[in-house]
Amino acid sequence: MDKIISFYRNSLIENQGFKIHRKNILVTILAYNEESNICSVIERVRQVVPNATIAVINDGSRDRTSIFAEQAGAEVIDLPFNLGIGGAMQTGLKMAIKEGYDYIVRMDGDGQHPPEGIPYLLEPVIKGEVDIAVATRFAGKYSTYKPSLTRKIGIFVFSKLATMFSGRKVTDATCSYQAMNIHAARFLDSNMEEDHPEVDGWILLGRAGFRVKEIPMEIRPRRFGVSSINTMRAIYFILKVGITAFAARSRRYVV
Helix, strand or coil: CHHHHHHHHHHHHHHCCCCCCCCCEEEEEEECCCCCCHHHHHHHHHHHCCCCEEEEEECCCCCCHHHHHHHCCCEEEECCCCCCHHHHHHHHHHHHHHHCCCEEEEEECCCCCCHHHHHHHHHHHHCCCCCEEEEECCCHHHCCCCCCHHHHHHHHHHHHHHHHHHCCCCCCCCCCCEEEEHHHHHHHHHHCCCCCHHHHHHHHHHHHCCCEEEEECCCCCCCCCCCCCCHHHHHHHHHHHHHHHHHHCCCCCCC
């Protein structure tokens, strides 16, 4: 971890001449019933990007996620009920736009997205090489992720659709660990779907000419708690998101 933090400070701040201050980077952590994981995630994010603002989007949790996140020093936005990944993600984007941040990191609060990977996602974005960097579990040496059969089928189908309709090869269309500049944030805020927006986002970003890059990364297994997506919900989302992906290839968008 120390090596990664040193790389971030030296490469992104000193060598590149970036003055990172609190208003530059917003890290949004989406959480639903993550009282067992949220404090650890916040602390690790703070160690990697100590000057970033950390905001937990509490998506209608029924446990003590909000209380623990606030005690850990994060800003907390409590949604009145569970909006799902799209609504929670859009809440974070709206906060970034309204408060004037330049870069936004979006990650989950279950501990599967390693905060130590934030510098690798931010680097090409801050350098201006891409508009959005997205982690992938299926490229390079980090291809050890073993999803369930249902998830594996869904990821395969969605990645093929995203590749077909975005005009670029996509290896992991469902990974929501990403960093982006404010231009991509504004675009997604205005155009993305509410239900599982990752696939829809890939397609619309490609059609609009945004520069997107996948960054190989090891996604860790959940340590505590239970995923909100079971087999029946996974099958439902495969069908629903598949239809949405076909619609996204011709849907009008706002630049």
